[in-house]
Amino acid sequence: MEIKAADVKALRDVTGAGMMECKHALVECNGDAQAAAKLLKEKGLAAVEKRADRSTSEGRIFIKMNDSKAAIVELTCETDFVAKNADFLAVGESIVSEVLAKGYTDVNDALSNMLLDLATKIRENMKIRRLQLVDIPSGAFASSYIHSDGKTGVITVFSCEPEANDAVKQFAYDCCLHIAAFAPPFIKREDVSEAYMAEQKEIFTAQTADLDKPDNVKAGIVQGKLSKHLAEICFMDQIFVKDDKVSVAKKLEQTAKENNVQLKLLTVVNFQLGA
Known part of the structure; x- marks a missing residue:
């Protein structure tokens, strides 16, 4: 039977399938648009199943x-x-x-x-x-950021008493930017497991083993390395993205004092595509 171009276009608008696919489906279904749409969906589902892996x-x-x-x-x-x-x-x-x-x-x-x-x-x-x-508990507020490529998204939640003003909200947003940029694996030092710390201490101890220094000096060097490492991997200890003179924790304190509020970080969520 003859299949009109208008019918093919109408089916394509409904299903999103290619023009030739729509035409073949209409031919197979004797011009029945509803049956053709069902056929195309079944073919599409089959294609999705094939691609599942x-x-x-x-x-x-x-x-x-x-x-x-x-x-x-x-x-x-x-x-x-x-x-x-x-x-x-x-x-x-x-x-x-x-x-x-x-x-x-x-x-x-x-x-x-x-x-x-x-x-x-x-x-x-x-x-x-x-x-x-x-x-987002009562007395708290959230901020969010999605990077321009859509592959990184961050949410931060802060408690704030009294209510956050624009400057406080800007700080929360800047924290989202910081996390998106640096993806810290931990928020604060207390979040780092004892097993991880023990492993890092072993690594730093091995690095200082051959130094021609007394044991107590070596131990001090190891502690210094651990402290520096924690400052690199813990969000609150990292240098703030918008102020390279202070840590995130210090910037939070400054922001709270300057705006006469009690401010505390409650939650951080960082989704990176595939991570």
């Missing part, structure tokens, strides 16, 4: 917040081209909004199905790799 090393981070919660989601796909696709970005925004609205704390079928239609249309492997829902 393919690497998804590209993608984007999405963040959404309200007064009491913040949601962050990592979506992955196969290619950077798809990661920049308007439909992929729109689905990501819809998913993170749903996480925030429904209070989801884990990836579930409802969320995965939101991504499935796009995956069948584009025929590329896509996944919700991870998500996190963050509490």
Whole structure:
């Protein structure tokens, strides 16, 4: 039977499939647009299943917040081209909004199905790799940052009494920038495990073993190396990204004093694509 170009275009608009795919589907279904759409979706699902084991090393981070919660989601796909696709970005925004609205704390079928239609249309492997829902307690506020390439997203939550002003909020945002730039593995020294510290101490002790110095001097050198190392890997001890004369902790103290508030860091979430 004759398939009109207008019918092919209409089917393509609905399914996102190629023109020839739409035409073949309409021919196979004797011009029945609904049956043809179903056929194309089935083919798309089959294609997605075939790609299920393919690497998804590209993608984007999405963040959404309200007064009491913040949601962050990592979506992955196969290619950077798809990661920049308007439909992929729109689905990501819809998913993170749903996480925030429904209070989801884990990836579930409802969320995965939101991504499935796009995956069948584009025929590329896509996944919700991870998500996190963050509490913003009473008397606290959150700040967030997503890097321009969409591959790094950070949320910080601070308690602040009285209410944070613009300067305090700017400091919180700058902390997000700092974390995105340097990706510190720990927030404060207390977060570093004893096993990690013991391992580092062994390394630094071995480095000083051959020094022609008394044991007590060697021990002092080891402690100095440990202290310097902690200052490099702990966020609060790192030199602040917007002020190279003070640590993050010192900058927090200064910000609190200058703005006459009690300020405390409560939560840090750092999603880096694939990390």
